[in-house]
Amino acid sequence: MSEISLRIDGESVAAKEGMTVLEAARSAGISIPTLCHHEKLEPFGGCRICIVEAESRGATRLVVSCVYPVEKDLVVRTRSPKVDRIRKTLVELLLAHAPDSPELQKLAKEYGSDRDRFEKEASFCVHCGLCVRYCAEIKKKNAVGFVDRGVRKEICFIPEIAARECNACKECFPLCPTSYLQACFVLTEALAFPLASAGG
Amino acid sequence: MDKARIDQIVDRHGGEASALIQILLEIQRENHWLPAEALKRVSDRLKVPLARTQHIATFYKAFSLVPRGRHEIHVCMGTACHVRGAQRILDTVEDRIGIKAGETDSELKFSLETVNCIGCCALGPVMEIDGKTHGKISPAKTADVLNGYK
Numbered sequence: 001m002s003e004i005s006l007r008i009d010g011e012s013v014a015a016k017e018g019m020t021v022l023e024a025a026r027s028a029g030i031s032i033p034t035l036c037h038h039e040k041l042e043p044f045g046g047c048r049i050c051i052v053e054a055e056s057r058g059a060t061r062l063v064v065s066c067v068y069p070v071e072k073d074l075v076v077r078t079r080s081p082k083v084d085r086i087r088k089t090l091v092e093l094l095l096a097h098a099p100d101s102p103e104l105q106k107l108a109k110e111y112g113s114d115r116d117r118f119e120k121e122a123s124f125c126v127h128c129g130l131c132v133r134y135c136a137e138i139k140k141k142n143a144v145g146f147v148d149r150g151v152r153k154e155i156c157f158i159p160e161i162a163a164r165e166c167n168a169c170k171e172c173f174p175l176c177p178t179s180y181l182q183a184c185f186v187l188t189e190a191l192a193f194p195l196a197s198a199g200g
Numbered sequence: 201m202d203k204a205r206i207d208q209i210v211d212r213h214g215g216e217a218s219a220l221i222q223i224l225l226e227i228q229r230e231n232h233w234l235p236a237e238a239l240k241r242v243s244d245r246l247k248v249p250l251a252r253t254q255h256i257a258t259f260y261k262a263f264s265l266v267p268r269g270r271h272e273i274h275v276c277m278g279t280a281c282h283v284r285g286a287q288r289i290l291d292t293v294e295d296r297i298g299i300k301a302g303e304t305d306s307e308l309k310f311s312l313e314t315v316n317c318i319g320c321c322a323l324g325p326v327m328e329i330d331g332k333t334h335g336k337i338s339p340a341k342t343a344d345v346l347n348g349y350k
Contacts, residue, residue: 136249145251147258158250 006074021065021076022050032065032078033087033107035094035177036128041137043067046129047094049107051086053077062086084111092117094126098178101126124180125155131172131181141165144172144181155184159192201231206238210245217246221256224263232268232308269304269311271349273297274328278317281324289325290314292339296346309349 004015008025015024020043025032035047045067054063055075062082077083088111095104096118104126108115129146132155136142143161146153157166166185173182209226213219220242227238234257243250257263275290294300297310304311318328323335327342334345 132251136251142249142251145249146255149259156251156254158254161250 004070004072006070006072006076008076009078015070017070019070021052021054021063021068021070021074024070025065025076025078030078033110034066035103035107035126036130037066038130038134038175041130041133044129044133046127047090049087049090051083051090053080053083087111088113096121097123098126098180101178103177123154124178124183126178127153128177130175130177131155134172134175139165139169139171141169144184155181157185157188159188162188163193201227201235201238203237203241205230206241207245210242215245217248220246220248220253221260224253224257228263232270232272232311233264233266236265267304267308269308271310271330273310273312274315274318275301275312276316276318276324276326276328277314278321278324280317280321281326284324286325288339289327289337289342292342293327293346296343310346 002017004017004019006013006015006024008021008028008030011028011030013024013028013030015027019027022032022034022037022043032050032052034050036044037050043066045064048064050065051062052065053076054061054068055077056071056073065076065078087107091104091107091111091113092115094101095108095113095115098104099115099120099122107113127146131144132146135144141161142158143165144155144157147156148154162185173185176182206227209223213223223242223246224234227242228234231238239253239257240250242248243253257265273293275286275293277286277290281289290301293312297305297312299305299310299312301312301314315328318326318333320326320333320335323333325337327334327337327345329345329349334341337345
């Protein structure tokens with residue numbers, strides 16, 4: 001594996017080929033905010049919060065750092081007025097769905113997002129996919145998945161698998177940035193297998 | 201739709217997971233909708249997680265997870281059809297078969313949908329049943345056409 005050197009926020013960072021910009025930054029102790037990223041999981045590029053400015057061969061572009069591979073002499077800026085503005089709006093859009101999520105509130109404070117900028121549509125799920133991907137990639141159980149698409153997209157437990165696997169695992173619960181996952185599980189449990197959980 | 205028929209369709213595609221959408225489309229075409237058992241059977245046979253099959257079956261509008269009628273009626277509500285009285289056609293159809301747009305009757309004979317344009321505006325107002333186009337249709341003719349379906 002060849003070493004690639006790039007600059008992130010003015011610092012010279014050495015990275016291995018195939019690493020993403022986010023991984024390179026984190027290995028150098030530079031923090032980039034994320035919502036849908038998890039080190040054990042494949043990059044997803046869903047939340048776009050980790051967007052950064054990347055400059056190569058004189059051109060500056062906005063790229064999503066968790067899915068953008070490092071390249072030689074790339075100049076990355078993790079904070080700039082443009083990046084901050086985009087993150088501010090992204091958080092505002094997500095806050096319309098999950099206004100009281102602690103993680104979103106933290107980001108909102110950092111980037112000055114207005115909690116009430118967009119009309120509330122409390123679906124609670126921010127489609128980060130952490131639960132779905134964790135269950136599929138790490139646990140290989142696929143007890144929870146996405147259904148539908150666009151504005152109607154939501155997570156959904158497969159009752160038969162959930163009844164068998166979930167009570168003993170629940171490892172996805174702490175991953176959820178909004179606690180909607182727990183609510184979804186309890187609802188599935190109440191509808192599909194109330195007795196199994198009560199020990200009956 | 202029985203298991204054997206599903207297996208037959210899966211086998212025709214060589215049991216390849218990459219043929220998932222084609223297999224679901226074939227089941228949809230034959231059965232008019234995708235029952236939970238069919239999704240499970242296809243998932244088992246292709247070794248694709250049910251969560252994934254379910255995601256795909258809910259993602260595409262071509263699939264239905266609720267029972268659909270044997271005949272699919274599409275009434276065009278596009279601009280050209282609209283100005284030529286598509287609403288009256290739709291009202292007649294709804295009246296005649298007793299369901300609203302987006303619904304299926306209890307005998308599973310008809311499913312009714314509105315569409316925004318089927319691309320033959322010169323024939324407006326247009327109604328399409330099972331892919332057959334009925335153009336320049338009037339409320340009276342609509343009733344005749346519907347009577348021709350069993």
